[in-house]
Amino acid sequence: MSLSRLVSGVFALSVCLVSSYALAAPIHIVAAENFYADVAKQVGGDHVEVSSIISNPDVNPHLFEVSPKVARSISDAKIAIYSGIGYDDWMAKLLAGHDKLVKIDVASMTGHEDGDNPHIWYDPHTMLLLSLAIKQELSQLDPAHKAAYQHNWQAFVKSMHPIWKRIDTLRQKYAGTEVTATEPVFGYMFAELGFKVRNLGFQMAVMNDTDPSASQIKALHNDLTEHKVAFLLYNNQVTDPMTDQLKALAEKHKVAIVGATETMPKGTHYQNWINQELTGVQNVLEK
Incomplete structure (x- = not known):
């Protein structure tokens, strides 16, 4: 060749x-x-x-x-x-x-x-x-x-089937439960669970980086101090002095706090993350 x-x-x-x-x-x-x-x-x-x-x-x-x-x-x-x-x-x-x-x-x-x-x-x-x-x-x-x-x-x-099954179980048991949050990060899941979410105006203001009105702040404070909600969902990832004060107020009045994040924790999968968030909700409601 x-x-x-x-x-x-x-x-x-x-x-x-x-x-x-x-x-x-x-x-x-x-x-x-x-x-x-x-x-x-x-x-x-x-x-x-x-x-x-x-x-x-x-x-x-x-x-x-x-x-x-x-x-x-x-x-x-x-x-x-x-x-x-x-x-x-x-x-x-x-x-x-x-x-x-x-x-x-x-x-x-x-x-x-x-x-x-x-x-x-x-x-x-x-x-x-x-x-x-x-x-x-x-x-x-x-x-x-x-x-x-x-x-x-x-x-x-x-x-995803176990997640749907868990949502159905929680909804059957706790639908109508009144809750509140510092921001509407968990809003769609609350809807799936059938929860009644209070203080939406306050949450949307925080999300949009605007100041909630005095009446919105007062209403949320009253819900916490008068125990009108089963728990406060706190966005661990998006915080400011006002949301930190609300967390402290909830702790002072022994209102349960459920933490949530906007970004999935490292080293896990979406399904595991959602299950962990649902576990946080379930643990509080079963106490």
Whole structure:
């Protein structure tokens, strides 16, 4: 064999190997929040590489600022997932110039509009619809692994059954329970549980970074001091002097406090996180 033919053969082989690697390379998905990234990884499995921009439960997501590193993280992504309806406007701005990227606006996908409570991931329906959307997009981008995505999606749906069962059990036992919160982070889950949520005006003001009215503050204080609520749900991740004072007031008057976060704790999955939050609610109500 001549040297030229040998070189040509090696080159052709290398091209085939590189092409095979390119086809087998995992699909990069970037999610604004880590709970969406977790669902994407559960559905995509080994065929995706998933990164989340906000993953630290100690960070206030409302004060998040985009860095050049964050902007670079979406440069090679094929799918981007964000919450929408004002919760992560910075992500929508980042994605504006990426026309070839598959963009999943979770709020729009699930029929939510501006002005709705943006903490939509606390509604399990949202995550089921998101998992379906992810499966469909991955199947189109990577039809060779369509069966794997279908299998993973079915496994995710099945893993949510215990959460629905637990919600049903709590709702049957405690529907109508009156509760309050420093912010409406748990609002959709409260609705699933059938709880009556007081002081919504106060909560929305805190969420929107505006000052609650004097009457709203007084009403919440009265609910705590007069034990009109079963517990105070306290957003551990988004705090200020006013919410800290409310927590102290609840403690002073021996009103139970249930903590919650907006971002999923590290080292867990969405299903485990929601179960932990429901355990906190259940433990307080069963005392």
